[in-house]
Amino acid sequence: MPKNQNTVALLVHACDRYEFLYRGFDxxxxxxWNFKIPCSYYFATEVKDAKVNGFQNIKxxxxxxxxxxxxxxxxxxxxxxxxxxxxxxxxKPVNAAFFNQLFDFAIENNCQQIKLHSSAVYKxxxxxxxxxxxxxxxIDNKASDFLMSHxxxxxxxxxxxxxxxxxxxxxxxxxxxxxxxxxxNPVIHHIDYFSENGSKEINQNKKPVQRSEYFAVSFNxxxxxxxxxxxxxxxxxxxxxxxxxxxxxxxxxxxxxxxxKAKPKKTDLFKQFKTWFSKKKD
Numbered sequence: 649m650p651k652n653q654n655t656v657a658l659l660v661h662a663c664d665r666y667e668f669l670y671r672g673f674d675x676x677x678x679x680x681w682n683f684k685i686p687c688s689y690y691f692a693t694e695v696k697d698a699k700v701n702g703f704q705n706i707k708x709x710x711x712x713x714x715x716x717x718x719x720x721x722x723x724x725x726x727x728x729x730x731x732x733x734x735x736x737x738x739x740k741p742v743n744a745a746f747f748n749q750l751f752d753f754a755i756e757n758n759c760q761q762i763k764l765h766s767s768a769v770y771k772x773x774x775x776x777x778x779x780x781x782x783x784x785x786x787i788d789n790k791a792s793d794f795l796m797s798h799x800x801x802x803x804x805x806x807x808x809x810x811x812x813x814x815x816x817x818x819x820x821x822x823x824x825x826x827x828x829x830x831x832x833n834p835v836i837h838h839i840d841y842f843s844e845n846g847s848k849e850i851n852q853n854k855k856p857v858q859r860s861e862y863f864a865v866s867f868n869x870x871x872x873x874x875x876x877x878x879x880x881x882x883x884x885x886x887x888x889x890x891x892x893x894x895x896x897x898x899x900x901x902x903x904x905x906x907x908x909k910a911k912p913k914k915t916d917l918f919k920q921f922k923t924w925f926s927k928k929k930d
Contacts, residue, residue, distance in 0.1 A: 656751050656802075657726035658687040660703065661717060662734035664694040668899070668906040669866065671892060672878060673734045674700045680738035680860070685747045687730065692720050714816040721809055728754055729803045735866035736800065737878055743858040746780045746841065750802065753779065760807040762837040763787070765799040765844040772838050774852045779839065781856035787836040789829070796825025800842050800862065807834075845874060869905040871896065 662670065670691075678701045683689075691703035694716065698705045706723065708716035721729065728751070754762060762784075763770065770792045772785035789795060796811055798818060811825050829836075840849040843861040863874040875896055882893035898904070903911045 655726060655755060656687045656728045656730055657724050657805075658685075658689050658730040658732065659720065659724070660691045660700070660732045660734055661720070661798075662691065662693050662698070663713075664696045665869070666734055666866065666906045667693075667696060667698070668895075668908070669734045670698050670700060672737055672865070672896070675882075675889070675892075676737040676739065676878065678702065680741045682742055682744040682747075685742070685744050686751065687747075688724075688726055690720075690724070691734075692716075712815045713818045714812040714821050715814060718809060718812050721805055721812075724805065727805060729805050729808060731798070731801050731803060731808075733798060733864075735864050736862045737865055738860065738862045739877065740843075740861040741858070742860045743780060746782070746858070749779045750839070750841075753777070753784065754802055754804070758804070759802070759837055760804045760834050762802040762839060763797070763799070764801060764839055764841045766840045766842070766847040766850050767794075767799070767844060768847070768850065769793040770838055770850060772851050778854060780858070781854045782839045782841060782859075783851045783853050785838045785851045787838050789833050789836065794822060794826055795829040795836060796822050798822065799844055866906070868911075869907075870903050870911055871900040871906075875900055 660673065681702075683702050689703040690706050691698050691700040692706050692708055694708055694710050706720060708719045710716075711719070750762070753759070771788040773788055774783050774785055777784035787795065798821075811828065812821065813824070816824065838851065840851050840853060840856070841860060843849075843859060845863050846861070849856075849859075863877065865871055865875040865878065879893045879896050879900070882889040882896070885893075899906075899908075905911055
């Protein structure tokens with residue numbers, strides 16, 4: 649049995665209001681992932697049921713983002729968590745050999761956090777360690793931003809739990825969590841495995857064997873421009889896929905939120921004050 653067997657959980661942390669995205673995540677994950685990679689697979693909702701190919705549906709109950717994630721992690725036996733969200737849709741195949749070696753490296757070196765997405769906000773330092781041509785760099789914590797991020801990352805579960813404070817919404821967790829991590833100054837590793845939204849490699853790699861890619865398709869509860877590439881791909885598929893493409897296109901064209909509602913119009917501060925003052929006079 650591989651040393652990493654039953655040690656890693658791939659967790660998709662979803663919210664019920666984004667149920668519209670589940671089908672797209674399922675389709676493109678199933679197309680590009682290799683389920684021979686030794687993980688437990690969990691798709692986490694709040695209270696809604698979700699059927700996603702290859703995943704066990706677990707539930708956190710309602711609550712703030714950090715509190716829901718704590719509930720999920722405390723209910724899992726695995727030592728490491730490979731973290732995804734439901735709006736991260738894979739667009740290129742993954743390499744099973746990379747993940748087997750990644751999990752072994754994390755376990756053998758007691759890694760606390762290995763970021764697997766490329767971004768210009770990270771400044772890295774090369775090491776002698778390489779997996780499938782990818783350098784396992786370390787993050788320069790002082791020079792980098794967003795040390796706490798919710799992009800695809802392999803976390804040691806106990807370390808991730810310590811970064812989750814009660815009632816933190818995701819933006820506050822990234823902001824304040826980064827400040828906490830800068831003060832703590834742990835060793836954080838980085839690998840250019842996933843191109844996030846088309847990002848380029850930032851490390852000193854040696855002809856990587858196979859780099860994967862994903863795009864985040866959601867912004868402020870609506871589809872963003874990244875969804876177009878997936879809509880185009882679905883339009884070349886079977887009738888069921890074409891029908892889903894039509895639904896996605898409708899949401900995108902009409903700026904519908906993921907629960908099918910019109911996006912609220914923003915009111916500038918002057919108009920907000922004018923409305924408040926008028927009501928106060930009445």
